[in-house]
Amino acid sequence: MQSIPRSEFYAGVKATLPLIVGAIPFGIIFGTLAETSGLSAWGAMAMSVFVYAGSSQFIALGLLAAGAALPIIILTTFVVNLRHLLYAANLVPKTGHLPLRWRVMMAFGLTDETFAAVSNRFLRESSHSTAHWFYLGSFLAMYGNWILCTFIGIVLGGLFPDMTDWGLDFAMSVTFIGMVVPYLTNRPMWGAVLVAGAMAVATAFMPHKLGLIVAALCGIAVGLSLSLRQSQRTKTLQEAE
Amino acid sequence: MQEVYLILGMFLVTFGVRFVLFAVAGRAHFPVWLNHALGFVPPAVLTAIIVPAVLMPEGEIWFSWRNPWLLAGACAFVIALVRKDLMTTIVAGMFIFMLLRFVVGL
Numbered sequence: 001m002q003s004i005p006r007s008e009f010y011a012g013v014k015a016t017l018p019l020i021v022g023a024i025p026f027g028i029i030f031g032t033l034a035e036t037s038g039l040s041a042w043g044a045m046a047m048s049v050f051v052y053a054g055s056s057q058f059i060a061l062g063l064l065a066a067g068a069a070l071p072i073i074i075l076t077t078f079v080v081n082l083r084h085l086l087y088a089a090n091l092v093p094k095t096g097h098l099p100l101r102w103r104v105m106m107a108f109g110l111t112d113e114t115f116a117a118v119s120n121r122f123l124r125e126s127s128h129s130t131a132h133w134f135y136l137g138s139f140l141a142m143y144g145n146w147i148l149c150t151f152i153g154i155v156l157g158g159l160f161p162d163m164t165d166w167g168l169d170f171a172m173s174v175t176f177i178g179m180v181v182p183y184l185t186n187r188p189m190w191g192a193v194l195v196a197g198a199m200a201v202a203t204a205f206m207p208h209k210l211g212l213i214v215a216a217l218c219g220i221a222v223g224l225s226l227s228l229r230q231s232q233r234t235k236t237l238q239e240a241e
Numbered sequence: 242m243q244e245v246y247l248i249l250g251m252f253l254v255t256f257g258v259r260f261v262l263f264a265v266a267g268r269a270h271f272p273v274w275l276n277h278a279l280g281f282v283p284p285a286v287l288t289a290i291i292v293p294a295v296l297m298p299e300g301e302i303w304f305s306w307r308n309p310w311l312l313a314g315a316c317a318f319v320i321a322l323v324r325k326d327l328m329t330t331i332v333a334g335m336f337i338f339m340l341l342r343f344v345v346g347l
């Protein structure tokens with residue numbers, strides 16, 4: 001590894017560490033809950049290794065425990081993961097030049113956390129040429145932690161049933177807050193964020209995290225229309241001069 | 242055997258959704274307005290995750306200064322606006338949250 005890819009790789013790992021802290025309880029709880037929900041230890045491990053999608057895995061456990069049919073679980077997984085289309089659409093223009101094997105890695109490793117870390121990297125640094133190493137670092141740190149935590153959860157079983165009370169879930173919220181604030185440099189961004197946040201609460205009743213997609217789309221629509229109005233106004237002003 | 246099909250199915254739909262746009266990368270050209278709209282994706286999605294997490298940490302809307310998630314989240318937001326440094330925001334935010342929950346006992 002040359003030194004620039006290496007430092008990008010470690011920067012990716014480092015940027016993802018606080019998000020990993022937030023994911024630890026979820027990985028452990030997933031492993032702990034698997035057996036009682038009717039998924040074998042091997043099944044739980046295989047799910048973390050091959051599916052690698054936290055919220056879908058939890059919902060699958062819930063549906064398994066409720067005795068849902070296999071197609072229902074798979075369809076639900078599909079719906080829950082639709083937000084990844086938005087992520088991929090955002091990343092694709094910056095990754096089109098990469099060979100297919102890199103894009104396969106990026107697609108497999110696309111999680112809320114890695115997307116957050118990588119888009120923050122794009123916000124801070126405009127150079128894209130070595131950003132895929134940053135992505136790899138973020139992905140491997142997140143993936144390794146997820147598998148390890150699932151394993152720990154399975155092994156420890158019910159030793160720590162009160163992990164949820166430790167408050168480590170707040171680590172994800174606080175990290176995301178720190179990542180959103182640098183975007184808030186103009187009115188369209190403020191509009192997008194305020195609407196997305198309000199709509200997320202208003203649509204929280206929707207099943208399968210659908211509200212998340214609805215809220216994000218509303219925020220994006222408001223941000224886009226505000227910025228179009230703004231650029232139109234500056235155009236009219238320029239024409240008036 | 243049922244589990245093998247379950248995991249295979251979940252893998253296919255998860256990876257499929259994540260990969261479809263990466264697969265056509267380079268050949269897909271988005272119109273200008275769409276490229277513009279995609280710039281709003283990270284802050285919009287992240288905010289849509291954060292707000293319910295701090296405003297309804299236990300499933301119901303809990304709009305009160307006694308809600309440690311909301312209070313610490315608001316503090317972290319102000320810190321991020323003032324300091325503009327991610328690590329400071331995370332460390333200070335977690336510290337305030339732990340303080341509120343386990344020392345103040347909210």
